[in-house]
Amino acid sequence: MKDSIIENLKKEIEGFKHEIKAEKMGRVLEVGDGIAKISGISEVGSQEMLLIETSGGEVVGIAFNLEEDLVGAIVLGDSTKVKEGDVVKPTGRVLSMRVGDELIGRVVDPLGNQQDEHGPIFGTKSKELYYPVERVAPSVLDRESVNTPLHTGIKAIDSMIPVGRGQRELIIGDRQIGKTSIAIDTIINQGKDTRYPTPICIYVAIGQKESKVAKIVARLKEQGAMEYTIVVSAPASSPASLWFLAPYSATAIGEYFMHKGKDALIIYDDLSKHAWAYRELSLLLRRPPGREAYPGDIFYVHSRLLERAAKLSREKGGGSLTALPIIETQLGDVSAYIPTNVISITDGQIYLEPELFYQGIRPAVNAGLSVSRVGSAAQTKAMKKVAGKLRLELAQFRELAAFTQFASELDESTRKRIERGRVLIEVLKQPEMDPVSFEKQVVLFYAAIHGHFDTTPPSEVVKKGNDLLDYMETMHNDTVLGVIQSSGEISKEIEEKLKVALEDFFSVSRS
Amino acid sequence: MKSTAKQYAQAFFAATEGRGEKDQKKMMGHFLTTIRKNGDMPRLHGIMREVEREYYKQQGAHKIEVESVTPLSVSTKKQILAMVSHGVIAKECVDASLVGGVTICVDDETFIDASIKNQLVKLFK
Numbered sequence: 001m002k003d004s005i006i007e008n009l010k011k012e013i014e015g016f017k018h019e020i021k022a023e024k025m026g027r028v029l030e031v032g033d034g035i036a037k038i039s040g041i042s043e044v045g046s047q048e049m050l051l052i053e054t055s056g057g058e059v060v061g062i063a064f065n066l067e068e069d070l071v072g073a074i075v076l077g078d079s080t081k082v083k084e085g086d087v088v089k090p091t092g093r094v095l096s097m098r099v100g101d102e103l104i105g106r107v108v109d110p111l112g113n114q115q116d117e118h119g120p121i122f123g124t125k126s127k128e129l130y131y132p133v134e135r136v137a138p139s140v141l142d143r144e145s146v147n148t149p150l151h152t153g154i155k156a157i158d159s160m161i162p163v164g165r166g167q168r169e170l171i172i173g174d175r176q177i178g179k180t181s182i183a184i185d186t187i188i189n190q191g192k193d194t195r196y197p198t199p200i201c202i203y204v205a206i207g208q209k210e211s212k213v214a215k216i217v218a219r220l221k222e223q224g225a226m227e228y229t230i231v232v233s234a235p236a237s238s239p240a241s242l243w244f245l246a247p248y249s250a251t252a253i254g255e256y257f258m259h260k261g262k263d264a265l266i267i268y269d270d271l272s273k274h275a276w277a278y279r280e281l282s283l284l285l286r287r288p289p290g291r292e293a294y295p296g297d298i299f300y301v302h303s304r305l306l307e308r309a310a311k312l313s314r315e316k317g318g319g320s321l322t323a324l325p326i327i328e329t330q331l332g333d334v335s336a337y338i339p340t341n342v343i344s345i346t347d348g349q350i351y352l353e354p355e356l357f358y359q360g361i362r363p364a365v366n367a368g369l370s371v372s373r374v375g376s377a378a379q380t381k382a383m384k385k386v387a388g389k390l391r392l393e394l395a396q397f398r399e400l401a402a403f404t405q406f407a408s409e410l411d412e413s414t415r416k417r418i419e420r421g422r423v424l425i426e427v428l429k430q431p432e433m434d435p436v437s438f439e440k441q442v443v444l445f446y447a448a449i450h451g452h453f454d455t456t457p458p459s460e461v462v463k464k465g466n467d468l469l470d471y472m473e474t475m476h477n478d479t480v481l482g483v484i485q486s487s488g489e490i491s492k493e494i495e496e497k498l499k500v501a502l503e504d505f506f507s508v509s510r511s
Numbered sequence: 512m513k514s515t516a517k518q519y520a521q522a523f524f525a526a527t528e529g530r531g532e533k534d535q536k537k538m539m540g541h542f543l544t545t546i547r548k549n550g551d552m553p554r555l556h557g558i559m560r561e562v563e564r565e566y567y568k569q570q571g572a573h574k575i576e577v578e579s580v581t582p583l584s585v586s587t588k589k590q591i592l593a594m595v596s597h598g599v600i601a602k603e604c605v606d607a608s609l610v611g612g613v614t615i616c617v618d619d620e621t622f623i624d625a626s627i628k629n630q631l632v633k634l635f636k
Contacts, residue, residue, distance in 0.1 A: 012634065025622040029516075029557050039560075040620040069517050084556070087622070 026071065026088040028052065034079045034239045035284045036061055038071045038088045047134055049091045056081040060111070061088070062095055062241075065285045072285045074241040076111060096130035097249045098122065099256035104200060107217060107231040110245040115233055116217075131252040133245065137307035144313040146347075146374045148196060149383075150265065150322050153189030153435020154182060156365040156428045159387040159445060160394075161350055164378025165199070165263050166311025166320035170342055172327045172334060173352030178363050179326045181432045182350065183267040184216060186324065188223045189435035190265065195380075195485055199263035199322070201229040204250040207243050207273035210235045219433065243277035251308050254321045258310075261317035266309065270326035271302060275338045292337050299341050306345050334369075348372040361425060362432075367394055381489035383438060386445040390424060393449065397421020416454075423453045426461035439484040440469050446490075446498060452506050468505055476501045516554065516561035519546065524565055560619075567599070567618070576602040576616040578626075580609050591615060 026040030036052065041063075044050070050061040050073055059081055065072030075082060076095075098112050100122060107116040114121050122128075146164035163169045171179045187201040203220075205213045213233050220226045230253060234246035247268045257264040268274070275298060282295035290296045302325075309323035325346065327339050332354060334343065343349055348371045357364035376384050396417050410418070427448045430436065436444075444465055447453060456464050472481055480497050484490060490498065514522075519542075527538045546552060567574045575598045577583060577591060583603055592598050595617055611627035 020623060020625045022621050022623045024620060025616070027619055042620070069515065089622070 024090055026090075028082060028084055028086045028088060029070065031075070031079060031082045031084065033284050034075050034241050035281070036073045036075055036079070036082055036088075038073055039069065041071055041088060041090050044071055044090045047094050049093055049095045051089045051091060052082050053087045053089070054081040054083065060095070063090075064281070065287070074244070074281055074285075075239070076241050076245065077239075079239065095133045095245070097133055097252040099129055099131045099253050100126055102126055103230045103253060104228060105226045105230070107213075107233055109238070110232060110234050110242045110249040112249070115231075129256070131256050133248045133252050134304075135252065135255065135308065137304065138310045138312060138316070142313055142316050143310050146311050146320075146378055148263075148311075148320070149378045149380060149438070150186075150199070150263075151189055151193045151196075151438045152182065152186040153192065153437065154185055154363055154365075155430055155436055155441050155444070156363055156367065157182070157350060158379075158438055158441055159383065159428075160367045160391045161348065161365070161370045161372045162375065162378045162383070162387075163322065163324075163348075163372060164311075164374045165196075165322050166309065167348070167372070167374045167378065168306050168309050168323040168325065168346040169372060170325050170327060170346040170349040171352070172329060172339060172343070172349050173364070174329055174332055174354050177352045177354060177357050178432075179328070179352060180212075180216070180269055182352075182363060183269060183324055183326065184219060185433060185435050186265070187220060187229055187267070188225050188433065189437075191223070191225055191228060192435060192437060195438070195488065197263060198228050199265045199320075200254075200257045201225070202250050202254050202264065202266040203229060203231050204247050204266065204268050205231065205233040205235065206246050206268065206270060207234065207236050207277065208269065210237065223433070240277040240280045243273060244281060247271070247274055247305055251305060251321070255308060258312060258319035258321040259317060261319045263320045263322070265322045265324070268305075268323065268325040270328050271342060272328045272338055275301070294337065298338070299345075302342055303345050306342075347374055361429060363430060365428075367391065368398060380438060380442075382442045382484050382487075383445075385490055386442055386449060389449045390445050393417070393420055394424055397424065419454065420451075422458045423456065423461055424448055426458050427453065427465055429462055436469075437485070439481050440472070442484055442490065443472055443481065443498065444469065447502050447506075450502075452502055455510070464509065467509070468502075471505050472501065513551070514549070516558045517565075519551075519558045520561040520565040523562055524569060564618070570599075571597055573598045573617050574601045574619070575599060576604070577613055578604040578606045578609060579613040580607055580611055581605065583613075587613070 024041055024043060026038045028036050029039050030037040044063045046063060046066055048063045050063055052059045052061055059078065060076045061073040062076065063071050063073050102121050106114060106118065106121055109115050146166045148165040150163045150165045151158050152163060171182055173179050187203065190198050190201055213235060217231055220229055232246055232250040234242040250266055254264040254266045275294065278298060278301050279294050283289060283293065287295045306323055306325065309321045311320040312318060325342060327342050329336065329339055351366045351369040352364045353366040356366060379387065400414055400418050427444055447468060453461055453464065480494060480501060483494050523542050527535045530538065546555060546558060573595050575591065575595055577600060582605060588600060591600065609626035609628045612625045614626050615623040
């Protein structure tokens, strides 16, 4: 053993090449608020990684501002270690993130350092693979259209605002309205949706409270979701530079899985805080402020991030990266600067409304204002069959909703439409952390649009719906549910069986 | 609008150009007074660094700072000056942690690390 160590050392020493090179260097002129002004390093490139040699070790920075005599850099890590006069060396490369399957189930910071207590992420024998944090998005020719559903397990979304693998769907709403709940339920449902391969889920916490992130990790663990999830956390206590970097680092991880031909889902919670962090850094770097004091390139910050989510063509491996960015609005104002920017970038939005929330309609999805630009291309045939009528009936109900106060003066057909709408609203209600598989959703919606719930009082629809699903699971799992799940459609034969099953259930429950 | 350190340095040399030694000293006093009047004393260190840089630029010379384990011998100084054309050894430091060899910094922009410490770090990296 000792001899082999000595032998290895001998080989290293003999093979050592004595090289002395002249390196470029600079010196820190000013440092404060996470920003360092550096003189020298005149040939440094934009976004190039810098190493600041401090008395407490090396600190990483990124060159942001290239001015005539100075380089403005953001300091990643503890800027209190950096002092005036410290030597700065350019690395000649952009910031990159170490990626690998070992990241699954772990909580990391935007620089790839572990934030949990499960030991080192990468072992000594792990392959060293680095992905750049900033990368050009896949070109048009490398992509194909979105054609595979990503089931969120949330009835209101999977039926009327379907999300596909490779799509960008924005979740937008006020504070405490259920945006993160939708994201977490989507992650949990990926483990339960057995029709399609389980995507690797990446949850990016930008500027969130550490207690909230800890709660989310605990919930995911409880539901068994951490087996396919990675959490990238830049908590509220971390510097703005890490808030800014977090979504890009996480996207690099997502791209690793996408390039391997796998599906990945990434949730940015939330991009409003990301915009604030970028505004803070830009103001400290003395970049000219624009509207609402945001820098002029705030749109590009988000567009270049979200464009990296794609469905790759078969030639490129067929992998996908689905993005669910979250934006927090103030008092429901979707026409503010950052929300309108991100709405124009994404392939649709899920709009959560406070009025619906306080009426008890949860998830508080406004189906009228929400849209998925991918649409039914991301739905199974079974869901398409029932969801079209659902959306129409709800739209008709919304038109007539004002007349609900005058129920006694309405004609029969209007009254029926209003009652049907009320039933559908109840069917779409769903508690948190209770995703419903798509085949069960199909059965529920089929029953609702064919009038089986019409005689049920609205307050009892939820319970009856749950009973129906229990009944179908117990009595018709192999003959109906299982077939819909595997085939993804309702054939005539299955439809007949479903009709019989529904008649049986509702006739018993009526008597 | 605040003047940059470079602008101060250029203004200083423009003010002292063509003046005798006595006048130049007087100008230095005025220079420091101007900096204090403008409220830029906290930036004095950076401004003086720029003045130094501008001085070398005007002389057409390169500022060299050398760190070595032992004080530099005459022959070593000659070797270093031969490597850098129009070089002036402005600062010599003794740093035993280098183990051996020298580090040379030219104009605060180029760094040559020929110390044993650096080679050992590379060997065991």
